[in-house]
Amino acid sequence: MPKTATPAAPGHRRKTVRLIDIAKQAGVSVSVVGSVLNGGRGNSRVAPATADRITTLARQLNYRPSPTAQQLRGKRSNVFGLLVASAGDPLTSYLVEHLDEEAVKHGCQTLIGNTAVAPGRFEACVEEFVSRGVDGIFCIVHSIFPGDRKLLLERCPNTVFYCDPGLPNATFVEVDQVAAGQKAAAHLLQTGRERLGFAILDPAQPAGKDRVIGIKAALTERGLPASQLDVFKGKRGSAGPLRPDARTIIWDTPDEVLDQIIDQLVLQNRCDGIVANDDFLASALLKRLRKRGLAVPGDVAVVGYLNHYLCEHVDPPLTSVDLRHHAVAKAMTQAVQEMIDEGPALNRERQAISIKPLVVVRDSA
Amino acid sequence: MPKTATPAAPGHRRKTVRLIDIAKQAGVSVSVVGSVLNGGRGNSRVAPATADRITTLARQLNYRPSPTAQQLRGKRSNVFGLLVASAGDPLTSYLVEHLDEEAVKHGCQTLIGNTAVAPGRFEACVEEFVSRGVDGIFCIVHSIFPGDRKLLLERCPNTVFYCDPGLPNATFVEVDQVAAGQKAAAHLLQTGRERLGFAILDPAQPAGKDRVIGIKAALTERGLPASQLDVFKGKRGSAGPLRPDARTIIWDTPDEVLDQIIDQLVLQNRCDGIVANDDFLASALLKRLRKRGLAVPGDVAVVGYLNHYLCEHVDPPLTSVDLRHHAVAKAMTQAVQEMIDEGPALNRERQAISIKPLVVVRDSA
DNA sequence: CTGAAAGCGCTTACAG
DNA sequence: CTGAAAGCGCTTACAG
Numbered sequence: 001m002p003k004t005a006t007p008a009a010p011g012h013r014r015k016t017v018r019l020i021d022i023a024k025q026a027g028v029s030v031s032v033v034g035s036v037l038n039g040g041r042g043n044s045r046v047a048p049a050t051a052d053r054i055t056t057l058a059r060q061l062n063y064r065p066s067p068t069a070q071q072l073r074g075k076r077s078n079v080f081g082l083l084v085a086s087a088g089d090p091l092t093s094y095l096v097e098h099l100d101e102e103a104v105k106h107g108c109q110t111l112i113g114n115t116a117v118a119p120g121r122f123e124a125c126v127e128e129f130v131s132r133g134v135d136g137i138f139c140i141v142h143s144i145f146p147g148d149r150k151l152l153l154e155r156c157p158n159t160v161f162y163c164d165p166g167l168p169n170a171t172f173v174e175v176d177q178v179a180a181g182q183k184a185a186a187h188l189l190q191t192g193r194e195r196l197g198f199a200i201l202d203p204a205q206p207a208g209k210d211r212v213i214g215i216k217a218a219l220t221e222r223g224l225p226a227s228q229l230d231v232f233k234g235k236r237g238s239a240g241p242l243r244p245d246a247r248t249i250i251w252d253t254p255d256e257v258l259d260q261i262i263d264q265l266v267l268q269n270r271c272d273g274i275v276a277n278d279d280f281l282a283s284a285l286l287k288r289l290r291k292r293g294l295a296v297p298g299d300v301a302v303v304g305y306l307n308h309y310l311c312e313h314v315d316p317p318l319t320s321v322d323l324r325h326h327a328v329a330k331a332m333t334q335a336v337q338e339m340i341d342e343g344p345a346l347n348r349e350r351q352a353i354s355i356k357p358l359v360v361v362r363d364s365a
Numbered sequence: 366m367p368k369t370a371t372p373a374a375p376g377h378r379r380k381t382v383r384l385i386d387i388a389k390q391a392g393v394s395v396s397v398v399g400s401v402l403n404g405g406r407g408n409s410r411v412a413p414a415t416a417d418r419i420t421t422l423a424r425q426l427n428y429r430p431s432p433t434a435q436q437l438r439g440k441r442s443n444v445f446g447l448l449v450a451s452a453g454d455p456l457t458s459y460l461v462e463h464l465d466e467e468a469v470k471h472g473c474q475t476l477i478g479n480t481a482v483a484p485g486r487f488e489a490c491v492e493e494f495v496s497r498g499v500d501g502i503f504c505i506v507h508s509i510f511p512g513d514r515k516l517l518l519e520r521c522p523n524t525v526f527y528c529d530p531g532l533p534n535a536t537f538v539e540v541d542q543v544a545a546g547q548k549a550a551a552h553l554l555q556t557g558r559e560r561l562g563f564a565i566l567d568p569a570q571p572a573g574k575d576r577v578i579g580i581k582a583a584l585t586e587r588g589l590p591a592s593q594l595d596v597f598k599g600k601r602g603s604a605g606p607l608r609p610d611a612r613t614i615i616w617d618t619p620d621e622v623l624d625q626i627i628d629q630l631v632l633q634n635r636c637d638g639i640v641a642n643d644d645f646l647a648s649a650l651l652k653r654l655r656k657r658g659l660a661v662p663g664d665v666a667v668v669g670y671l672n673h674y675l676c677e678h679v680d681p682p683l684t685s686v687d688l689r690h691h692a693v694a695k696a697m698t699q700a701v702q703e704m705i706d707e708g709p710a711l712n713r714e715r716q717a718i719s720i721k722p723l724v725v726v727r728d729s730a
Numbered sequence: 731c732t733g734a735a736a737g738c739g740c741t742t743a744c745a746g
Numbered sequence: 747c748t749g750a751a752a753g754c755g756c757t758t759a760c761a762g
Contacts, residue, residue: 018739029749034741047747064496068442069739071433072754079476086462093458097451100477104486109493110477111444114465121469128474131429283678290680313648313675315655383755394733399757412731434755437738 017061026054038065071133078108080336081129081137083152085116085145091306092140095162098329099138106337108135115141122147130155136336139165157348158339160332164352171339171351173331177207179356180321181214184275184303187319187359189222193273193301196229197265199285201277203233215275230269232261253281258288266300273365279304283314286364301365316363327355382426391418403430436498443473445701446494446502448517450481450510456671457505460527463694464503471702473500480506487512495520501701504530522713523704525697529717536704536716538696542572544721545686546579549640549668552684552724554587558638558666561594562630564650566642568598580640595634597626618646623653631665638730644669648679651729666730682727692720
């Protein structure tokens, strides 16, 4: 229990240097020092000679303004809050990294809000972020996780979502699913495939429908009929954490479903190119195809979706659709920065920013 | 540019409720309200009836103390800084998640400090953390990345490292490498393997030597001579990022080296169980062994190290040594909490906390 | 048991 | 061009 009221220098005696310390040494008032060192526009108000003396002194003493005091006085915190279901999930960890990288470019730091740790954490994190005075919030919590997005937007209008939260006045960045389907299919067609299969799970999701539209568009572009696409509509397998230790959602597709996909698309409909719902399904398909004596890409080409970490490691390395997390992060950061600069614009209109994905070619297609 | 000096409620008009607001409504002074709502020991000083009135009012008005003001007054920030080379790296992303989870349990939030974004970021992050008054810092930046650890420890004594930073007064948590080798080998021996191979990269690293000691200990425990272990000492392949987008270090082992490993360990020395340096090497070996007509685990069993995400997805699924990131995170958080509680104990002794890894059995061994 | 007052480090009108 | 003063929201001795 620290007796001193010196907050900086955690667990340390070392006196933190303040404006007044510099002011004394420079023989001027704190106002002058403040305006020279931290002043927004107003360091022109100080005589050049005085200003020089002050900046030199500040450098010598290694002066750092106290963000705490500045914030209490009404300045920005230069902190963004980041709501994430689980920061360790490789699905989003790259996005976390890129968001923080962009935040740093904007002179900000990122505060983690891990919402999947316990029930009610989403709302609790929002309250904490707001009371800490964050400048804005990124919400990259997947829609399958609970959390009151409406409350979030009320408590902090400067919020940018990853994917559509379904709120009338939300700002969000999303991946263009039509383009995702179109690009995956176009790659298959360009490399000589003629009959395409789409193994889709959760066909009810709009993302799936958009990808079908995209695949058909790719066929049309090459003058092929939409009937050259066969869609396997399956259900998710059991969802469970990858390891007892982790909270990652990994969708485990049972062998029966994999066999159904292979039976319908490859054997029955003679598809020579398959677009898989995601890299996990693709990776499972790769294994199952081998087990059944079908060669990839010899007999059938496979394209994944996510361009996930594991693509490099499966056999053969998986061609996949990259979601361009860095571009997403840039767009999200830019959006929040604009909201901050524009000030409290209540009743803001819904704004959707769309990112076009890219195909990363490896060996499977 | 906000005109008001109200920091909370980012980009929002909504007046934040303060102690004085409650004080007025309750007809008492701020001192009383403060001691009831935020007071450490001293809420016994207030009459129960008054206290009740105040707490009710606080709940009604949804009062939240301003951490900024509290911090300026000398209270803890309840923020931990987290130095990480790249938060998106799946090697550490789980550790990031677990550290934050533990921080939340201790009533703290985590501020990210991404040190690999640009040169000098490590030191810059340290300064920012210190000036923001973090209560402690976790440094999980891998030793191959630059960063002045000594300065870090000086600026913030309440720092806990993941892995030995090689400083005389550092507190750190590390994985027991002897146990890692011992457990991997013990599993192979228990499942009927008799001649072991260890494919080690960077043999100069102490971690590698410790693992050799562990493997030999496992042999001895079963009454086998240490000569039943054959060590392949190789060099790292080229290190490069997995994707142009990411800063992850992935060690790419060229096919020639993989062939050398197989030639020496499997063909020449008839090893039937291989301990691989890490999951990436193991995954590459799996592919190469298949290409050369050797069955896993039929002809040779393979054990990885990391229990990385991809273990589930390679073919066959990889048995691996789990580094118990959650236990590591717990130990790190507990250590920093103790440092905070004990107060500024300069000249603290070097403290090493060792975590014993576990074998996670899948199909490859 | 309660209140008035000082002060954490800074910014920002307001006077000179 | 420069300084004295008020105040951000809170805590903490110190008086009553």
